[in-house]
Amino acid sequence: MPKPGLAKLMFGNMGGGEVAVTINKQTVKIAAGAGGPQSPKGPTLDLPPGKYQYSLKIAGGPARSNQIDIAADETWGLMIAPNGEVLPVQMY
Secondary structure (H helix, E strand, O other): OOOOOEEEEEEEEOOOOOOEEEEEEEEEOOOOEEEEOOOOOOOEEEEEEEEEEEEEEOOOOOOEEEEEEEEEOOOEEEEEOOOOOOEEEEOO
């Protein structure tokens, strides 16, 4: 659960290589398989509520960017598919 007044992002990577997500001037590296059945504890990040631009970098592929709108006391999962698509899922 997020700290009171903050939102939590949980990251998962269903691909075969490491990916990096940059959000709020912070870069989170996500190992292959992190946040999945073999390695359920992926990285997390607590942020103040708001709208955030994020970018995704996969080795050998173009950078992708998108936006997420998070509110206080919410938990969101950002799952990275093998094709590089980012699937945002509200968890709590």
